[in-house]
Amino acid sequence: MRRPRVAALPAADLVILTIREQRLNVLLVKRGKKDEPYFGWLALPGGFVRPGESLEDTAKRELAEETGLDGGKLPLQQVRTYSLPNRDPRGRIVTTAFLAIAPNLPEVTGGTDASRADWIEVDELRSTPLAFDHNQILSHTLEHARRLLEYTTVATAFCPELFTVSELRQVYEAVWGVSLNPQNFHRKVRRTEGFVVDADKRRTDQPGRPAELFRRGPARILYPPMLRPNQGDGSEDPAAQT
Amino acid sequence: MRRPRVAALPAADLVILTIREQRLNVLLVKRGKKDEPYFGWLALPGGFVRPGESLEDTAKRELAEETGLDGGKLPLQQVRTYSLPNRDPRGRIVTTAFLAIAPNLPEVTGGTDASRADWIEVDELRSTPLAFDHNQILSHTLEHARRLLEYTTVATAFCPELFTVSELRQVYEAVWGVSLNPQNFHRKVRRTEGFVVDADKRRTDQPGRPAELFRRGPARILYPPMLRPNQGDGSEDPAAQT
């Protein structure tokens, strides 16, 4: 009985998100001449698995190469694997998408090998075609990130070490694309044990009453979760596999 | 500049869950002689990707081979990809886990090619070693399924076409491993629009007042979600990548 198999090159693609100017940004690279096909297109950073590496290793290495960030410290989450036979014209390449959440970095762009890396506002990309199936990967991963903000505390990973409740709220507003009531958000965050820890300092570089500064707390799961408004009528499943 | 790459065989493994006797069961196969390594061990059903197939195609094909179910009709969800270089002694095999949720099937076991397929109670497997990294795959996928029951209506996929609220509750109780208050569950289910649709029939094969029968409704997302009791202190992240 024949059992045909097929070999593939495993790869990891990264969706690295951050907040800049209160908007959600994603790190994209412009593909160079040596990157045929899709020369000149925008693409997610990523690369092939090397001998001895797991996909997670590859993702960490690419993250370090692109941003200088230590993948061991940032939340780096596997999201989904893309395997359509014709998704890459170079051949059979099966890629796994990883979500990385980064604070606003002082100087990120210009990684070691990508021809150019730049933060792009996610909202600007709704009608911009990306290389390969990266539009789909980005869209799935964004939905994954939105879901994560509901029941985990990863939103704090978008913030610097010390942050205000306002800044944390702006993370939620940017990722979810909604406005949240500042007072209710404040109450929710401070009443959820372990979400944030008072750093006993204040931010004084703004007009208005100085805001207290916090560090991320020990909790990783939010229970009860943050309620994301505006869920539609529930007849669509964002996790559908079609 | 050297860019070493590595080729791998992509594979799909299936975690097929059902409820039997009010307990959560998973379909496992016993590995035969031709299945070295791990001869005689229990393993998740699965197989290699064939030319022209995506991982989803492979999962659907394996599901049909193992259970005779049409993968296009059952919810079949990608969960996570496992890629440690030494996870399979035969070589570099990268496998993607899929979750399938099945109603209690009349005659499931004895697929076409697996030497033997059998439903096993998940609780019995806590101290049973499975082949490869399948214990880990099973544990991740179970947590994924538990999470799905919170915010989607997939629990109805465990039920036959017509089912009672009691049966639906027993799905939640079996998957979550908790007891739920029957009255409150009943109210929650019936008040959530589109979760279930009254079939205008009754179940009469039991002592006690006959229960109304329902079909699954059009909703796919539960908003607000079902609250899973007993979440612990929230300091652990079930989605952690370590």
Added chain:
DNA sequence: TCAATAGTGTCTGTCAGACACTATTTT
């Protein structure tokens, strides 16, 4: 003093937990 931002108090509506109660069947 005013604008601006941070943070608190409080009312209300929704919903989950608890549980008493009613309803409808078999034995």
Added chain:
DNA sequence: AAAATAGTGTCTGACAGACACTATTGA
């Protein structure tokens, strides 16, 4: 009638939405 299961009503507490109110800074 008793046992068994299904389903409803209702009280209570937790919490989200809304928003008035206080607090603390710079201009």
